[in-house]
Amino acid sequence: MRKVGKIRDVAKEAGLSIATVSRVVNDSANVNPHTRERVLSACRKLDYIPNPAARALSTKRSRTIAAIIPTIEHSVFAKYVAAIEQALSECDYSLVMAISNADETEELKAAQQLLRMGAEAFILTGSVHSDELFEMFERRKVPHILTSIWDPKNKSVTIGYDNFSLAAQAIGFLISFGHERIAVIHGPLAESDRTEARKAGAAAEGKEGITVEFHETALSVAGGKQAAASILQSGRRHTAILCFSDVLALGAYFALSEAGLRIPHEVSVMGFDNLDWSEHVIPPLTTIDLPARQMGSEVASQLVDHLENSQLIRHTLLSGKIIKRQSVRRIQTKTAP
Amino acid sequence: MRKVGKIRDVAKEAGLSIATVSRVVNDSANVNPHTRERVLSACRKLDYIPNPAARALSTKRSRTIAAIIPTIEHSVFAKYVAAIEQALSECDYSLVMAISNADETEELKAAQQLLRMGAEAFILTGSVHSDELFEMFERRKVPHILTSIWDPKNKSVTIGYDNFSLAAQAIGFLISFGHERIAVIHGPLAESDRTEARKAGAAAEGKEGITVEFHETALSVAGGKQAAASILQSGRRHTAILCFSDVLALGAYFALSEAGLRIPHEVSVMGFDNLDWSEHVIPPLTTIDLPARQMGSEVASQLVDHLENSQLIRHTLLSGKIIKRQSVRRIQTKTAP
DNA sequence: CTGTTAGCGCATTCAG
C-alpha cells in the first residue's frame, strides 16, 4: 500500500519498544511526557501512519459505518448524508455508502458487500427491507438503524420523523385555511414506505365535507408538473395541492404557471422537505421542514456511542414543522358567518 | 466484530486446509472442482465472510477509494458520486467520502484521515489543493485524480470537461443568437477554480461590440435570484443572462418573474449543468450538459485499472454540449441587413 | 512507566 515507516521503524528511531509507540499513538495508558515526545518526533520524522488493517485486525474494530440510501440525487438525502459524514469523521469513523435505487435486492447485495468490506453498523432508510437482510443482521449481531421514520413498535431502532402525523398536520393546516377539496401529489408508493405513511396520514385527516384525492407520479419536477397538469385537466376545481416533496411542488408551480393559474390566488400549493430553494421560489413555498441534518448527526452519534460505549441505540422522534410562507391562502368557507 | 466462522472453521468443516479454503474463496489457482464444492458448501453452512482486515493486512490492499468533494448538496456532485459508487461497487471496491466545504484545510485534514482509514487512491475536485496534500500524495505514492476539469498540462491527472471552452462556447452561442449585452452570474470564485476557468473562457470570447459583465453570488437559487435582480436594477438592459449553474438560472427565472419580465421575450437565460429539472421549468432552460455520470464511472474505472493492473491513469477530456431549449431567443442585430 | 510476547485472520510461499 505504501512504502513508509511501520511501527517498528518508529520504535527503532526513538530507541523504544513498539508497545510504547503504540501507546502514544493511541494516547492510551501512562507514558512519560518525555518519552512521548521522543515517539512523536520519530513519528513525524518517519511520517508514520498506523496501518489501519493491522489495527482493525488486532482490535476487531474497523471504525467504518455503512449507509445505504435509496438515491442520493434528492437534496434531502444529500443533506442527510453530509451530516452523517461530518459527525462520523469527527469521531474518526468513516462512512461507506451505497445506493439501493429503492430496490430490496440491490440493497441486500450492497449490504453484503459492505459487510465484506468491514462495515460495523448500518444505516438504512425506511422500514421496508428484505427479510434476508434482517436475518443477516441478526445472525451477525450487526447494529443498524432505520431512518427517516419513527416507529417505536418496530423491532429495529428507528430514528426520524413521524411521516403519518406530519402529513396529517399538513392536511389539517390546509383545512384550517378553509380548503375543502385537496389534491395530493406523491411519489411512487412502491418505492417508499415513507410516502405510504404520509398518504395514510393525509387520508386519516379527511373529514366530513373534505375531499382528499391522491395522485401518484415520478418523484421529480417533471412528475410533479405532469401530475398537477392532469389534476387541473380533471376539472375538479381543487383549491389546494399538497405535494409530498418540494421537488414535486416545484413541478406543480410550473404546471400552474403554464395553465395561467396564480398561486395562491387560484390554487394553493404546499410542499414537504423545506429544501434550500423553497423560500425563494415565487411565491415562497409553504412546506414542512424535515430535520435531515439533525437526523444525520443523531444517527451517527448514537451509533458511535453504541460501538464505543455499548450505549443502547434507541427510537428517537425528531420533529418536523410547518413553515408558513405565501403559497397557501386562506379561503372563506361557505359556512363561515 | 462478529462471532461467526473464520477460515479455520471452514477448513475444519470441509476437512481441508486453510490454504485450500483461501484458494477457492479467492477463486485463484487450480482447485479440484469437487474440493471446491466441499469448501463452498462449508462456507455456506458456516455463513463465512473473510475478514477484510486480515485480508487487507496480508495483501496490502484495502480496496477502498476516497473521494473528497466540495459539497454534496448540489445535484451535479450527487449524480457524480452516485456514478463513482456504482462503478466501484461493481469492481468490489468501496467508496469512502468526505466533504471539504471547498476549504483546502478541511480537505487536507479529511485526506489525512481517509489515508489513516486505508484509502488507496483519491478522487478530488478541481485543481486547487493545498501543497501539503500533493506532497503527501507524492511521498506515499498515492494515486489520485483531479476531476471536473481537464488540463493536460497539470502534473496530476485530470479527468473532466473543459470549463474554459464550454463557457466560451456558451457566450459564442449567445452571440450567434444576436446578443450583445450579456450578464454572467457565477458562484464564488474563491471556492472554485472551475468557476474561474469558466469566467476566463467567457471573457475570452468577448468581441468588439459585445459586453460581457460578471456577477458573483452565492451558488444557490437565492443567490441567482438576487444577482439577477440586481442586474435588472442596474438598468443596463442586458438581453441575455448566462448562469454558470442551472441552480443560479432557476433563481434568475424567479427574479425575472418577479420583475414581470418574460423569458425569452424580454431576457434570454442560459444555464450550465443540465440538471434533471432544467427541461421542465418554464420555459425549458437552454443549458450546457455536463457528463457528470460518465465522469464518475470513467474515474472509477481508471483508478481500479491502475490499482489492479498497474494501468496508467491518464488525462481524459469528456465533452459537454449545449442543449438548446426555449429560454434563449434570437435577436435581430441592428447591423443585420 | 516500559518492554516482551502472543495472537488477530488471512494470503502465500514452498513442499509434497
Added chain:
DNA sequence: CTGAATGCGCTAACAG
C-alpha cells in the same frame, strides 16, 4: 492439486 508454515503490522495482556 493440496497442506504446513511464515509473516503482514498492530494491540493487549503480562512482566518487570
